Amino acid sequence: MLARRLYDPIYRHWFRVEWEGLEKIPTTGGALLVANHAGAIPSDAPVIMHGIETELHRPVYGLADDLFRAVPVVGTLWSRVGGVAAHPDNAYRLLRDEQQLALVFPEGTKGTGKLYGERYKLRRFGRGGFVEIAMRAGVPVVPIAVTGSEEAMPMIGKLPGLARLLHLPYAPVTANMLAFGPLGLVLPFPAKFKLRVLDPVSFDVAPDQDRYSKSRIMDEAEAIRQRLQETLFDLLRDRRSPWFG
Amino acid sequence: MGRRVLVTGLASFWGARVAQALEADPSVDVIVGLDTRDPSVPLDRTEFVRADQSYSILTRIVKATQVDTILHTFLVVDSTSASERNLHEQNVIGTMNLLAAAGAAGSSVRHVVVKSSTLVYGSSWQDPTWYRETMPRVAPARSRVERSLVEVESYLSDFAEDNPHVVVTLMRFANVVGTDIVTPITRALQLPLVPYVFGFDPLLQFVEEDDVVRAIEFVTRHRIPGIFNVAGDGRLPWSEVAAMCGKRLAPMPPVATELAAAPLAALGLELPKELLDLLRYGRGVDNRRLKNAGFEYRYTSAGAVRNFIRAVQLQRVVGRRPSYRYEQDVEQFFRHSSAIVREPEETST
Numbered sequence: 001m002l003a004r005r006l007y008d009p010i011y012r013h014w015f016r017v018e019w020e021g022l023e024k025i026p027t028t029g030g031a032l033l034v035a036n037h038a039g040a041i042p043s044d045a046p047v048i049m050h051g052i053e054t055e056l057h058r059p060v061y062g063l064a065d066d067l068f069r070a071v072p073v074v075g076t077l078w079s080r081v082g083g084v085a086a087h088p089d090n091a092y093r094l095l096r097d098e099q100q101l102a103l104v105f106p107e108g109t110k111g112t113g114k115l116y117g118e119r120y121k122l123r124r125f126g127r128g129g130f131v132e133i134a135m136r137a138g139v140p141v142v143p144i145a146v147t148g149s150e151e152a153m154p155m156i157g158k159l160p161g162l163a164r165l166l167h168l169p170y171a172p173v174t175a176n177m178l179a180f181g182p183l184g185l186v187l188p189f190p191a192k193f194k195l196r197v198l199d200p201v202s203f204d205v206a207p208d209q210d211r212y213s214k215s216r217i218m219d220e221a222e223a224i225r226q227r228l229q230e231t232l233f234d235l236l237r238d239r240r241s242p243w244f245g
Numbered sequence: 246m247g248r249r250v251l252v253t254g255l256a257s258f259w260g261a262r263v264a265q266a267l268e269a270d271p272s273v274d275v276i277v278g279l280d281t282r283d284p285s286v287p288l289d290r291t292e293f294v295r296a297d298q299s300y301s302i303l304t305r306i307v308k309a310t311q312v313d314t315i316l317h318t319f320l321v322v323d324s325t326s327a328s329e330r331n332l333h334e335q336n337v338i339g340t341m342n343l344l345a346a347a348g349a350a351g352s353s354v355r356h357v358v359v360k361s362s363t364l365v366y367g368s369s370w371q372d373p374t375w376y377r378e379t380m381p382r383v384a385p386a387r388s389r390v391e392r393s394l395v396e397v398e399s400y401l402s403d404f405a406e407d408n409p410h411v412v413v414t415l416m417r418f419a420n421v422v423g424t425d426i427v428t429p430i431t432r433a434l435q436l437p438l439v440p441y442v443f444g445f446d447p448l449l450q451f452v453e454e455d456d457v458v459r460a461i462e463f464v465t466r467h468r469i470p471g472i473f474n475v476a477g478d479g480r481l482p483w484s485e486v487a488a489m490c491g492k493r494l495a496p497m498p499p500v501a502t503e504l505a506a507a508p509l510a511a512l513g514l515e516l517p518k519e520l521l522d523l524l525r526y527g528r529g530v531d532n533r534r535l536k537n538a539g540f541e542y543r544y545t546s547a548g549a550v551r552n553f554i555r556a557v558q559l560q561r562v563v564g565r566r567p568s569y570r571y572e573q574d575v576e577q578f579f580r581h582s583s584a585i586v587r588e589p590e591e592t593s594t
Binding site for chain 2: 124127211213214215216217218219222
């Protein structure tokens with residue numbers, strides 16, 4: 001709770017988060033939220049989780065790469081605010097058994113590990129595992145397009161040697177770090193966050209099956225990815241400044 | 246109606262050769278070759294598409310060409326030839342996309358052949374002398390390439406289970422030597438001093454490159470389902486292989502071998518983890534299943550090595566054969582221009 005109260009001013013005054021289509025997120029029952037992932041040390045997860053929790057009064061469980069848990073302090077903090085290791089069974093349990101909202105970033109570290117020059121260009125959506133989980137849990141997928149996250153922590157370079165040393169997927173050099181020094185690790189730029197919730201996607205397949213058609217999964221994942229990409233471009237078309245929206 | 250075949254990895258050593266062999270087969274109507282790079286051998290009637298391994302492209306190609314057979318020779322088994330990232334994308338993601346495309350509703354695909362490697366068995370001191378196709382590996386996979394191939398094979402067995410109407414053939418090839426192929430092993434054997442791990446003289450099994458192509462052709466033509474080891478008869482000690490090549494051995498320390506092997510990369514010889522394991526413990530696979538299916542090997546392990554040596558001796562005198570350059574416009578002209586006078590039986594496509 002403390003983390004939440006501390007985060008609220010950042011959400012309101014630093015990022016000045018604005019939502020569109022929040023009513024499309026179901027208020028009851030499970031749903032899998034899917035968003036684009038960006039910023040070397042991404043701010044999109046806390047923004048989405050905090051936003052939905054304060055506006056809809058529903059908890060959101062963020063599913064993150066397991067290696068998150070191996071990082072001191074960060075791992076503990078993450079699980080305190082609702083973070084869960086991105087294991088398929090964790091997702092299934094949350095969505096099917098507990099009928100909760102879960103949040104995943106199908107791009108994973110490929111999304112956050114891209115340079116500023118490639119901002120808002122979606123990476124491969126993993127292996128479509130998120131679609132399979134939603135099918136198995138019998139819940140809809142709700143795509144969310146996020147803008148502002150790329151500018152909050154623009155990555156201008158990477159240190160591959162350091163990444164290998166620390167066993168991280170990448171070691172970023174961001175504009176924040178150059179501007180704020182070590183404080184830049186935790187302090188993003190005050191980019192304006194605008195989020196748009198897309199129409200939920202339901203799959204008319206029976207839940208709880210052992211396996212689903214791989215081609216169907218890939219088709220659905222690709223369709224969601226394309227819709228998300230177009231929405232991102234659409235949001236950017238209407239954006240005059242990354243700082244003021 | 247003849248067969249319609251899709252060859253993935255047309256620019257790879259195997260893709261190219263398999264396509265050449267299929268061109269000579271009149272029962273094959275259409276050959277479509279896929280790769281991100283240009284083909285490296287001259288091809289007569291294979292249609293080349295430059296495309297990556299993304300799902301959307303693969304489904305479109307499979308749907309549009311209505312192929313009935315897919316020969317997946319795109320897998321990277323030599324980890325020195327690709328970065329870890331590319332290796333994963335190409336092997337795991339590429340195969341997943343390909344199989345998803347082949348298994349789509351209404352798909353025309355009835356036969357899938359995947360060229361894997363005996364790397365999936367690994368190489369450890371606990372190994373059986375001869376691995377049979379049904380045996381799981383003993384030691385866990387440590388190297389990226391082994392892990393990716395294990396994952397590829399599990400995708401394939403899922404695919405086979407989900408698509409009982411498709412004939413699925415999985416071929417695991419032993420270390421290949423021959424006239425043209427270049428692998429870390431053939432590179433090592435051409436150094437002035439051949440490295441070995443001190444105190445170890447592993448027994449290695451080889452397969453000749455022509456036998457590889459013939460084996461793929463064989464299972465394709467007869468639509469034989471199942472998993473097959475492809476390897477020549479017998480095994481040879483590494484010291485003997487080096488001696489046959491007229492080379493002396495240079496020891497690498499048995500402890501911290503990886504560290505000691507690292508500087509060799511600067512000399513053009515990269516020895517990845519899986520190969521260092523092989524140079525310790527060797528590997529043997531049982532090749533009887535493919536023989537029982539009717540395949541006849543032309544070369545034993547020793548015969549394959551001898552053939553390699555003859556090629557090296559020729560190369561020493563005349564150098565490597567000039568490489569082939571693919572010219573898109575010329576190839577398109579010969580295949581599709583109305584100015585080309587076609588023999589009647591060739592127009593039946």
